[in-house]
Amino acid sequence: MTTTQIPLTQLxxxxxxxxxxxxxxxxxxxxxxxxxxxxxxxxxxxxxxxIILTVIERDATWCRIAExxxxxxxxxxxxxxxxxxxxxxxxxTEPPSEPLRRxxxxxxxxxxxxxRLLPLxxxxxxxxxxxxxxxxxxxxxxDDLRGYVRRLAAEVLELIAQPDGQGAGAAR
Numbered sequence: 021m022t023t024t025q026i027p028l029t030q031l032x033x034x035x036x037x038x039x040x041x042x043x044x045x046x047x048x049x050x051x052x053x054x055x056x057x058x059x060x061x062x063x064x065x066x067x068x069x070x071i072i073l074t075v076i077e078r079d080a081t082w083c084r085i086a087e088x089x090x091x092x093x094x095x096x097x098x099x100x101x102x103x104x105x106x107x108x109x110x111x112x113t114e115p116p117s118e119p120l121r122r123x124x125x126x127x128x129x130x131x132x133x134x135x136r137l138l139p140l141x142x143x144x145x146x147x148x149x150x151x152x153x154x155x156x157x158x159x160x161x162x163d164d165l166r167g168y169v170r171r172l173a174a175e176v177l178e179l180i181a182q183p184d185g186q187g188a189g190a191a192r
Contacts, residue, residue, distance in 0.1 A: 061073075072105050075105055082097065083097055093140070093143070093146070094140065094143075095137075095140060100129070102122075102125060102126050102129050103126075104126075108123075
């Protein structure tokens with residue numbers, strides 16, 4: 021090997037290393053959404069991060085399950101643009117006298133979502149699962165909660181008995 025070949029070989033090696041590093045950096049460089057997620061995650065209070073990450077992981081798993089079983093169940097999922105990972109906690113202050121507009125919208129959205137899922141509850145395999153889970157839950161509820169369930173069931177029956185959905189309990 022002559023002395024003129026050594027620099028070319030080292031230069032070729034360096035060029036190969038730099039090209040590989042450039043390709044690897046391109047693969048590892050986060051896209052704009054990943055960078056946005058990281059910025060948002062850094063703004064979340066540190067003690068909350070593990071809980072929030074667990075929620076995100078659970079939803080990611082649920083998305084994959086729904087995606088893989090959609091043809092059998094007819095269920096697909098989409099993100100809820102009104103969702104919140106935080107609950108409103110009122111301490112040392114009086115809670116608002118009326119529900120917040122955001123809360124009203126979220127409640128309506130959740131009720132609409134539940135109503136759209138009702139046909140799913142009556143698919144044979146799903147019905148067996150939810151009714152078994154509901155029986156277990158019913159065994160564990162206290163009398164106060166049992167009273168709320170009865171009241172809700174009565175009010176729903178009253179609402180759907182009216183052709184226009186304006187049962188007597190709707191004005192409450």
